[in-house]
Amino acid sequence: MNESAVSGAPTRRKIWDIFSQYGSVIGMLAVLVVFQIIDNRFMRIKNIVGVLNSSTILIVMSVAIMMVMSVRGIDLSVAQVADASGVIAAMLLLAGKPFWLAILVAALFGLAVGFINCILMSYLGVPAIIGTLGMMFVVRSFELTLTNGAQPQILFTLPAKRVKEFFFIGQGSLGPIPMLIIICFIIIVIMHFVKDRSVLGRHMEAVQGNVRTAYLSSINIRKVFGATFILSSLLSAIAGIMLVSRSGNAVPRGVESYLTDCFVAVYIGGLVNKGNKFTVVGTVIGALFVGFLSNFFTLMSLGPAYKSLFNGLVIIAAVALGALQRRKKG
Amino acid sequence: MAKLKSFSYANAGDLLLKRGTGIGMVVILLILGLRAPLFFALSNLMDVLKQGSILTMIALGLTAVLIGGGFDMGAGALVQLTCNLSAGLIIAGLNPMLTLPMGVVVGLITGALNAFLVTIVKIPSFVATLGTMFVLQGLTTFYNKGEALTITQQPLFSFLGQGRIGIIPMIFIIVSVVAALMHYFFKHTKTGLRMYATGENPQAAALRGINTQKYLALSFCLSGAILGLTGVLQSSYIYGASAINSGMDFLIQALSAAYLGSTFSKTNELSTIGTVFSGMFIAALSNALIINGISNQQISGILGLILILSILLNVIKKREIGQVTIF
Numbered sequence: 001m002n003e004s005a006v007s008g009a010p011t012r013r014k015i016w017d018i019f020s021q022y023g024s025v026i027g028m029l030a031v032l033v034v035f036q037i038i039d040n041r042f043m044r045i046k047n048i049v050g051v052l053n054s055s056t057i058l059i060v061m062s063v064a065i066m067m068v069m070s071v072r073g074i075d076l077s078v079a080q081v082a083d084a085s086g087v088i089a090a091m092l093l094l095a096g097k098p099f100w101l102a103i104l105v106a107a108l109f110g111l112a113v114g115f116i117n118c119i120l121m122s123y124l125g126v127p128a129i130i131g132t133l134g135m136m137f138v139v140r141s142f143e144l145t146l147t148n149g150a151q152p153q154i155l156f157t158l159p160a161k162r163v164k165e166f167f168f169i170g171q172g173s174l175g176p177i178p179m180l181i182i183i184c185f186i187i188i189v190i191m192h193f194v195k196d197r198s199v200l201g202r203h204m205e206a207v208q209g210n211v212r213t214a215y216l217s218s219i220n221i222r223k224v225f226g227a228t229f230i231l232s233s234l235l236s237a238i239a240g241i242m243l244v245s246r247s248g249n250a251v252p253r254g255v256e257s258y259l260t261d262c263f264v265a266v267y268i269g270g271l272v273n274k275g276n277k278f279t280v281v282g283t284v285i286g287a288l289f290v291g292f293l294s295n296f297f298t299l300m301s302l303g304p305a306y307k308s309l310f311n312g313l314v315i316i317a318a319v320a321l322g323a324l325q326r327r328k329k330g
Numbered sequence: 331m332a333k334l335k336s337f338s339y340a341n342a343g344d345l346l347l348k349r350g351t352g353i354g355m356v357v358i359l360l361i362l363g364l365r366a367p368l369f370f371a372l373s374n375l376m377d378v379l380k381q382g383s384i385l386t387m388i389a390l391g392l393t394a395v396l397i398g399g400g401f402d403m404g405a406g407a408l409v410q411l412t413c414n415l416s417a418g419l420i421i422a423g424l425n426p427m428l429t430l431p432m433g434v435v436v437g438l439i440t441g442a443l444n445a446f447l448v449t450i451v452k453i454p455s456f457v458a459t460l461g462t463m464f465v466l467q468g469l470t471t472f473y474n475k476g477e478a479l480t481i482t483q484q485p486l487f488s489f490l491g492q493g494r495i496g497i498i499p500m501i502f503i504i505v506s507v508v509a510a511l512m513h514y515f516f517k518h519t520k521t522g523l524r525m526y527a528t529g530e531n532p533q534a535a536a537l538r539g540i541n542t543q544k545y546l547a548l549s550f551c552l553s554g555a556i557l558g559l560t561g562v563l564q565s566s567y568i569y570g571a572s573a574i575n576s577g578m579d580f581l582i583q584a585l586s587a588a589y590l591g592s593t594f595s596k597t598n599e600l601s602t603i604g605t606v607f608s609g610m611f612i613a614a615l616s617n618a619l620i621i622n623g624i625s626n627q628q629i630s631g632i633l634g635l636i637l638i639l640s641i642l643l644n645v646i647k648k649r650e651i652g653q654v655t656i657f
Contacts, residue, residue, distance in 0.1 A: 072653040074456070125645040126638060128653065129401070129456065130589065133582055134638035141631020149627060211653065225651045263460060305471035312464025315457065316447060323452045 024271035024321070028289045035296045042296060049178075055291030056184035057082075057243045061258055062265040062287040063191050063280055064235035068128070068228045069266055070195070070278040071207045073121060075232045076132040077113065077139055079259035082240030083252065084143040085109050089166075089241050090153035090250035091146070099166040103241055110237020113139060114230035122226030140253065147252045156248035163248075170245030180242055187235065192280040200227060264311050265290045267318045276322040351593040351643065355611045362618035369618050372497070380492075380499040382613025384564050387505055388580050389587035389609045390512060390602060391556035396588055397516060397600050398549025399529035399542075400448060400455040404440070404463030405557055406580030410571070411470045412436050412561025417479035417571040426487035429562050437558020438551055440466065445547035467575060480570040491567030501567060505606070508556065512602040525549050529600075583633060587612055590640035598644045612636070 036043045061078050068075040085106035092102035113135065120131045144150055155163055172179045195201045203224045206214035215221050244250045269286030270276045297307050363369040388409055395402045415436060416429035440462065447458035481487070493500040516522035527535040528545040536542050565571050590611070591604025615636070616629055624632075 120638065120642075122651050124642060125650045126641050127645070130585060130641045131638055133585065134634040134641075137582055137634030137637075138631045141628050141634065144627035145625075145631075149625075211651065221651055225653070260464060267457065303471065303476070305468045307468070308464045308471065309468030312461045312466075312468060315464065316453070316461035319453045319457045319461070320447070320451045 024268065024318075025285065028268070028285070031289075032292055035292070039296070039299055041299055042292075047295065047299075051291050051295045052288075053178050053180055054246075054295075055288055056180045057239045057246070058258060058261055058265065058291055059184055059284050059287040060187055060235055060239040060242065062262045062269070062283050062290075063188065064232040064239070065262045066266045066269065066278050066280070066283040067191070067195070067204075067235075068232045071204050071225055071228050073128040073225060073228060074132060075117065075229060076129065076259065077117065077136040078232060078236040078262060079255045079257075080136045080139040080143070081110055081113050081233050081236040082243065082258065083255040084113075084139050084146075084240070085237035086240035086244035086250045086255065087143055087147055087153055087252055090155055090244050093155055093158070093163060093166055094153055096162070099163070102166065106241050107234065107237050110233045110235075110240075111230065113237075114233030117229035117233060118226035121229060122222045143252050150252040152252070153250040154248075155244070155250070166245055167248065168245075170242055170247070180246060183238075183242065187238070188280060188284055191235075194231075195280050200224065204228065260308070260311055261287075261290050261294070264314055264318075267315050267322075271318050271322055276325065351590065351640075352607075355607075359611075359614055359618060362615070362622055366618070366621040369621050374617070374621075376494075376497055376499060378614045378617045379502040379610065380567075381617060382610045383499065383501040383505045384560060384567055385580070385583050385587065385613055386606055386609030387508065387560040387563065388557065389584040389591075389605045390505075390509060391553045391560060392581075392584045393588045393591070393600055393602060393605045394512065394556060395549050395553035397529050398525045398546050398553075399532060400444075400546055400550055400553075401459060402444065402550075402553060403456060403459040403581065404444075404466050404577075405553070405584060406577030407463045407466035407470070408437060408440050408554065408557045409561040409564060409580055410575070410577050411440075411466045411473075412558045413565045413568075414470050414474045414479060414561075414571040416562040417481055417565040418473060420481050420484060420487065420565075421479060426484050429487075429565075430559065433558040433560075433562035434555050435558070437554040437556065437561075439554070440558070441551040441554020442547075444554065445550035448550065449543040449547045463577065467577065470575075474571065474573055476573050478570060478573045481565065482569070487566050488569065489566075491563055491565075492569075501563060504563065508559075509602050509606045512556075516602060521545070521548065526599075579630065582630075582637060583612055584609075586633060586637040586640060589644065590636065593640055593643045608640075 032042075041047060061082060065075050065078050088109055089102040089106040092105055093099065117132060117135055120126045120135070121128050147153065155166070169179055169183065174182055195204070203214070203219045206217065206219055207221050207224050211221055214224075240255065243255060265286035266278060266283055267286070268289055269282035269284070270278050272282035272285050273279050293310065294307065297310075359369075368374060388405060392402060392405050395405075412433040416426075416433055419429055419432065420426050444455070444459055444462055447453045447462070448455045451458075453461075489500060490504070491501050495503065516526060524535070524540050525545045525548065527538070527540055528542045529549070532542045535545075587609040588600060588605050590608035591606070592598045592600045594604040594607065595601060612633065616633075619629055619632065620626075
């Protein structure tokens with residue numbers, strides 16, 4: 001991109017370069033345009049704002065899982081943590097506790113799970129797929145026991161005065177901008193800073209590239225690897241709080257389906273960048289795309305079957321594209 | 331205990347590490363069984379064998395692909411698909427016995443697809459099988475339209491999953507035969523041993539002139555075939571197919587069984603026999619916990635803990651960081 005900008009008239013080769021670099025973004029836009037042609041409700045401002053608003057939760061969770069994946073880990077427990085922290089916050093509110101305490105405890109719960117994950121994966125060496133899969137089930141079991149068998153925690157029937165502050169997170173807005181989008185934006189900026197500008201981010205890149213080399217250049221690989229798990233669980237907990245505040249009730253196991261969407265978002269997001277690196281911006285673009293996709297499927301009233309078929313094909317296509325690009329280079 | 335004392339402490343520790351998994355399993359079951367003696371009733375033990383059979387079959391399928399050095403997120407989803415397919419076809423009037431080869435073929439196709447994605451397109455197996463998992467889930471929901479399919483009036487077919495020969499459940503006999511065949515294949519044939527070599531250390535295997543990609547692909551196909559067959563057996567076992575998506579639950583139990591099984595060996599080698607014992611242990615544990623009055627909700631959490639602990643036994647000595655190498 002830089003080269004073609006410098007040397008003026010783009011030759012055919014350079015156009016191809018641009019295309020292959022931004023091809024995935026172009027492809028995503030093309031898909032959205034096709035959707036708009038199929039159903040013209042799709043690109044109405046009201047719909048777009050709605051999608052943006054509901055995508056914020058997916059964005060936060062996708063960024064969470066991306067942080068772990070960018071050091072070659074994986075966190076299958078994100079959706080479950082979001083789920084459980086939402087339920088915890090709702091239960092505390094129902095018990096008449098102030099909203100800040102509910103949020104604090106839910107966030108602390110996220111931190112605690114992240115800490116356990118950190119110890120397991122980074123300091124004891126459990127492979128992340130298996131460790132976090134195990135944690136996913138432990139957290140689910142914890143949450144089901146807590147709610148006595150998946151009883152939904154309904155907040156919107158509470159007197160408005162008691163839940164006003166809590167609902168402000170998910171339903172209020174500052175001026176014209178919904179609060180959710182503001183929170184999401186702040187998280188994106190912070191995470192982008194952490195990933196691209198901070199020492200931790202640099203170390204993460206080193207661990208991603210080659211653990212051995214990172215270790216030899218005296219990076220504390222255990223700390224770096226473990227930190228991503230804590231970060232991801234904390235972010236998921238925040239996502240869970242956002243979701244409960246938005247919808248006004250917490251249904252145990254209601255967030256589980258987000259896990260698959262997160263994967264799709266991260267892998268599509270990986271295509272946005274040169275060399276298929278996972279970045280915050282890429283993941284956000286991926287998550288937005290997934291958000292619009294889901295919205296389209298809902299508008300067309302296509303069932304979950306189409307959704308998961310589509311998810312699977314998109315993941316395979318995205319990663320296959322990445323693999324082919326890499327092979328061409330190498 | 332008296333016998334143990336004659337060893338030095340180091341020896342005792344060694345013995346514990348070597349036989350720790352087996353001893354642990356027996357002790358846990360003994361404690362739970364003593365608290366609820368019903369557990370040891372012969373009919374209950376036979377029920378455990380029956381309950382654990384499907385799980386063990388899935389675990390065997392997963393073991394096949396793990397031995398070859400791959401990974402399969404979609405194992406449970408494949409089982410669900412063939413389970414639904416066979417139930418649907420039988421309801422539509424197909425001869426039930428034809429569903430068995432159907433399951434194997436569907437499994438083989440899925441395995442071949444996974445193998446294609448992993449060995450030719452070069453997608454890491456975690457991601458590739460995650461993709462196929464979604465596709466399989468989508469196909470399943472597409473096929474059953476979110477409804478449960480119930481088979482009635484198929485005595486011969488139901489005999490596979492529910493029948494008994496003497497007091498021994500038929501399905502357990504099937505699992506034992508499959509396990510024995512797999513054991514022979516992996517330990518006594520050239521192809522099987524090369525699959526082991528491929529999974530243990532691909533570089534070394536390649537240097538010895540083994541076509542690692544071919545053997546990885548083979549292990550995906552073998553695993554697919556077993557899992558496809560398992561789905562059909564499951565539809566016989568539960569008289570149809572449930573619409574609840576329990577692919578992930580299958581996966582976690584099967585993974586636990588496979589990894590727990592690998593802790594039997596000193597070098598943490600995956601093995602079919604180990605998988606069978608662990609699969610049955612997990613079934614026995616769930617059974618014993620339920621008899622002890624632990625609710626279903628907590629059992630999945632306990633299984634999660636077992637998964638983590640079993641893998642911990644494997645990795646605690648090396649203590650690397652848990653990066654995903656298959657990714």
